[in-house]
Amino acid sequence: MGLLRAVGFFHGSMFLFSVMVGSGIFLSPKGVLKYSSLNIPVSLGIWGIAALLKMMNAVCLAELATTFPVSAAPYYFLKRSLGSSFAFLNLWINIFGYSLGISAQSLLIAGCLLQPFYLGCQAPELPKKCLALAVLWSLGFLNARGVITVSWFNTISSLMKMVVLCFICITGVVLLVIGKRENISRFENALDAELPDASQIAEAILQASFAYSGSSLLLVLAGEVKNPAKTIPKSFIFGMSTVAVLYILTNASYLAVLSPQEIISSDSVAGTWMNKVFPSMQWVITLLISVSLINNTACGILSASRIFYTASQEGQLPFIFSMLNNHHCPVAAISKIIIFSSIAVIPSSLVNLIKYLMLSSFVLTELYMIALLKLRYQEPHLHRPYKVWSPLIFGSMSTSLFLIVLPMIKTPTMELIYQAIFFLSGFLCYWLHTYLNQRYGFFDKITCYLQLLFNVSPTEKSDSIFMQ
Template sequence: MQLSRAIGFFHGNIFLFSATIGAGIFISPKGVLKSSSGNIPVSLSIWALCGILNIVNGLCAAEIGATFPRSVATYFLLKRSLGSCVAFISTWIKLVSYVVGISAQSLLVASSLIQPFYAGCSPPELPKKCLALAILWSLGLLNIRGVKTVSWFQTLSSLVKVAILCFISLAGIVLLVMGRKENVSRFESALDAELPDASQIAEAILQGFYAYVGSTMLVNVAGEVKNPAQTIPTSLISAMSIMIVIYLLTNISYLTVLTPEEIISSDSVAATWVDRVLPSMQWVVSLGISMSIVDTTSCGILSGSRILYIASQEGQLPRIFSMLNEHLSPAAAVIQYQNPDLPRPYKVWLPMIFASLASSAFLIFMPIIQSPKMEHIYQVVFVLSGVLYYLLHVHFNQGSVYSEKITCYLQLLFNMSPSEDQENYISIEKH
């Protein structure tokens, strides 16, 4: 039993749409525009720049997915180059971040769905948390049905939110072409706006990156991608290019209808836009935002389960997480110079690697330099706790009798069996 390679070019694009297009495009425009000092050309340029940088980052990760065509391919790169402990710490951080992320997203969806029943006040916590838990369980049961079932759900939900963004974009173009004075004037005076300083541009880039998070989704599920060396980079370039165009047109549409000041003061730019253009369609935007978050949450569950699966398969988490059910789903669940001659079916252009490393370092250290906080110390403590878990579980708990008994009981409960280990994981399966 092995994970099924069921993701081709079409569904590869769909998964990227699902993982990337979330609440960011409906909310982030205010952050980018504010940090750009309300300068429209600078704001739009940053949206395009963030998209290009994410393509570069994704292509660098695509080489790893092509070289190690297994789930969470970066784990195997880190294990070969820096050792098992570093690979586990990376997995530890990713796993907890996925858990926190999907929990927050499910609460956000539950809050938006239950709010209409409590007009004029905040909804109580208990029904909101119960609904969030029901959403998580529903998405979990969906993922248990296997990647094929998940891919069709992602297709439907992605089409809904892309259709909403296309509607906003086309409506904005129509209003701009009609040439109403109030719609065109702010673009005519755009070059007269104040230019932001370097720190403001850095903050704007951080805000824009939020809307493109998810470009490495296919690398996390490389073990279920058909012909990863070709599918991952081509899907990435096509999907991200489409998203850059849609994001730019959507922002132009926002700026056609709303002033920069209105966008910056809005809690939900898309909702404010619809309220101004077509108030009767307000429910469509609410549906789109909820669908976007649910879609992204489903991708988070899929990626998080593969992290558990791989770490368990390598003996760094309980074995039960590496077992597959009848749907071939794990239901219970950068550069490298040490191997310069390792076969790479797809090889990224070297300057892209340095650009990706530089942008990643910028995103990590700039917030710390700009505003150091006590939370940064907690983050270091969290990483060290991962080292402690690694030592206790891997070095002192190998072959524990109690662990094996618990695994057997859970295996019977969930009707799962161990997956076959792919010893030749460097070679590529042609499909």
């Protein structure tokens, strides 16, 4: 018994659309414009640069997923190349990163759904949190039905999101072609605006990268992809290039209607845009934004569960998380991320949360590139169905290092120190896990009861599947 290889090129591309097109395009324009010093050409350029950097990272990581086409391929690859401690660090970062991200998205979904009923004021916190929990657990039950059910749900909702973005893009193009003075005036003197410094550009790229985050989902699902050697690289190139074009056109449409100051002061740029262009249809964009976020959250739950599944197989999480139900789904791992996300409390603003998630992402990217180079040196004759051009690996390493180090040098804050302590504490927890983990008889009894509760059974380990 094992995970099903049921994701082809079409569903793989739809997964990329669904996980990337979400809260990022509705939240990140605010942060990108802010750190671009309200410079319109620079902000649009940042969106293109972030897309190229993410695509460069993706095609590099595609090599590890095609070399080891197992579930949670990045985690497995780190363990194979750099050892168990760095694999545990990957797990440590992802446990908190996914919990915070999924929790924030659930609250955002609840806020979007409730806001039309509270015009002129903020929705109350208690109904928002109750609705967020209801959405979260509903998506957990959906994921428990297996990857095929989730892929069809994502395909339908992704097509809806693409329709929304295309509508915004076409409307913006029409407004610019018509040439109304208020629509094109802010583009005329855009080159005279103030230029941001290097640290601000790095911060802006971090904000834009959030909109492209989630592309690693296809790497996490490598054990469920048909013909991964061809499907994964093709899906990355097609999916990410399509999303990049849509994002640049969408931001141009925002700027054709809204001033930079209006974008900065808006909590939902798309909602403010719709309220100005089609005031009577604002509820439509609110509903479709909620659908986008629901889709994005479902993919986050799917991705997190596969990481916990593989970590359980490798002995770094309890054995119950690697057992599958009759839908070939690790339902105990899904329950874990749902519970963690339900109790997660987000003390910081969404902009600060984006910075934390993106910094974690670039730290992991740096580790993946080091592991890729090390394995090339140690095992040059290992079969690699897809091999990326070496300069792209060094380019990805240098840009990730730049985006990690520059903000620390230019604007050191206590928040960055806390993040560094959090990363290093992962090694301490690994030491405690390795040297203090004792095995007691009642653990087996608890596993047995949980196995009966979830109706799950053990699977083959990734190593044995890979060797076949």
